Amino acid sequence: xxxxxxxxxxxxxxxxxxxxxxxxxxxxxxxxxxxxxxxxxxxxxxxxxxxxxxxxxxxxxxxxxxxxxxxxxxxxxxxxxxxxxxxxxxxxxxxxxxxxxxxxxxxxxxxxxxxxxxxxxxxxxxxxxxxxxxxxxxxxxxxxxxxxx
Amino acid sequence: xxxxxxxxxxxxxxxxxxxxxxxxxxxxxxxxxxxxxxxxxxxxxxxxxxxxxxxxxxxxxxxxxxxxxxxxxxxxxxxxxxxxxxxxxxxxxxxxxxxxxxxxxxxxxxxxxxxxxxxxxxxxxxxxxxxxx
Numbered sequence: 001x002x003x004x005x006x007x008x009x010x011x012x013x014x015x016x017x018x019x020x021x022x023x024x025x026x027x028x029x030x031x032x033x034x035x036x037x038x039x040x041x042x043x044x045x046x047x048x049x050x051x052x053x054x055x056x057x058x059x060x061x062x063x064x065x066x067x068x069x070x071x072x073x074x075x076x077x078x079x080x081x082x083x084x085x086x087x088x089x090x091x092x093x094x095x096x097x098x099x100x101x102x103x104x105x106x107x108x109x110x111x112x113x114x115x116x117x118x119x120x121x122x123x124x125x126x127x128x129x130x131x132x133x134x135x136x137x138x139x140x141x142x143x144x145x146x147x148x149x
Numbered sequence: 150x151x152x153x154x155x156x157x158x159x160x161x162x163x164x165x166x167x168x169x170x171x172x173x174x175x176x177x178x179x180x181x182x183x184x185x186x187x188x189x190x191x192x193x194x195x196x197x198x199x200x201x202x203x204x205x206x207x208x209x210x211x212x213x214x215x216x217x218x219x220x221x222x223x224x225x226x227x228x229x230x231x232x233x234x235x236x237x238x239x240x241x242x243x244x245x246x247x248x249x250x251x252x253x254x255x256x257x258x259x260x261x262x263x264x265x266x267x268x269x270x271x272x273x274x275x276x277x278x279x280x281x282x
Contacts (some may be wrong), residue, residue, distance in 0.1 A: 012153070022192070023183070023184060023185070024181045024182070024183040024184075024190075024226040025181060025182055025183055025184050025189075025190035025193055026184075026190075027181070028164065028182075029192075043157075050160050050161065050163075050164045051160070051161055052160045052161060053159050053160075053161045054159065054261050055159055055160070060161070060198075061159075061161035061162075061196065061200075062199055062219040062222070063161060063165075063195055063196025063197075063199045064161055064192075064196065065157070065226075066192050066195040066196065066199070067190060067191075067192025067193065068192070068221065069198065070190075070191050070192045070195070071184075071190075071192065086185075087238065088191075088226060088229065089191045089224075089226045090225070090226060091223065091224060091225045091226065092191075092195075092223070092224050092226075093221065093222070093223040093224075094221060094222055095220070095221040096218075096219045096220060096221060096222075097216075112205065114192055134166065135203060
C-alpha cells in the first residue's frame with residue numbers, strides 16, 4: 001500500500017477502458033473495466049437488451065457470460081505477466097451455477113494463479129453483486145503466442 | 150429447425166446474426182465479433198457453439214414443452230478465428246430425461262480444420278411429467 005495507489009488505479013482504469021473500447025466484441029456486449037490487482041482482473045457487463053437469451057424472463061445468454069469471463073481471464077494473465085505480450089485461450093470451462101438476475105450488472109473476476117514459461121492458469125467467478133452468490137465459475141488455460149515464448 | 154425460425158431468434162443470437170441451417174449454424178463475419186486485430190473474439194465462437202448445442206437438443210425434443218438450461222461448457226480453442234464466416238455443428242452424445250451431453254465442432258472455410266471444439270451439458274426441465282401408461 002502506498003499513497004500513489006488510488007491515482008495509479010484511476011490511471012489504470014482510464015488506460016484499460018481506452019484499450020477495451022477499441023475491441024469491437026467487448027463494445028458490442030458493453031463490457032468494461034472494473035478493477036484489477038497484481039494477479040487478478042475484474043470486468044463488468046451492465047445488463048442490456050441485446051444480451052438476452054430468454055425474452056420471456058429477460059435472463060441473459062450464457063454465451064455473453066462466457067465472453068465476459070474469457071476477457072477477464074485474458075486480462076488477469078496480462079496483469080500477472082506484467083507485459084503486453086500476446087496470448088491465446090487454450091481452453092476455458094464455465095459452470096453456469098444459476099441464471100444472472102435480469103437488470104443487474106454482471107461482474108467477472110478472474111485470477112491468474114500460476115504462470116509457467118508458456119502457459120497461464122486461470123480461475124474465477126461471475127456474480128451480480130454478491131461474490132458469495134456466484135452466477136458462474138470458470139477454469140482454464142492460456143498459451144503465450146509470441147515468437148520467443 | 151427451419152430457416153423460418155430466424156425471425157424468432159432471441160436478442161443475443163440475433164446480435165451474432167446466426168443463420169440456422171438443417172444441421173449447421175452459421176455466424177457470418179461481422180466487425181463487432183472481433184476480439185483482437187484480425188481475429189474473432191473467442192467468446193463469440195463460444196456463443197455460436199452454445200447456441201448450436203441448444204438448438205440441437207431443442208430439435209431432439211421435437212415439440213415436447215421443456216426448458217433447456219446450460220449446466221456447463223468446456224471450449225478448446227484449436228486455431229485462431231479469422232475474419233470469415235464461422236460454422237458450428239452439435240452432436241448429441243446422449244440425451245436422457247434430465248440431461249443432454251453434447252459436443253460441438255466449429256470451423257471456417259475448411260470443415261476439416263476446426264477452430265474450436267466444445268463439450269456442453271444441458272439440463273432439460275420438462276414441463277409436464279410423463280404419465281405412466
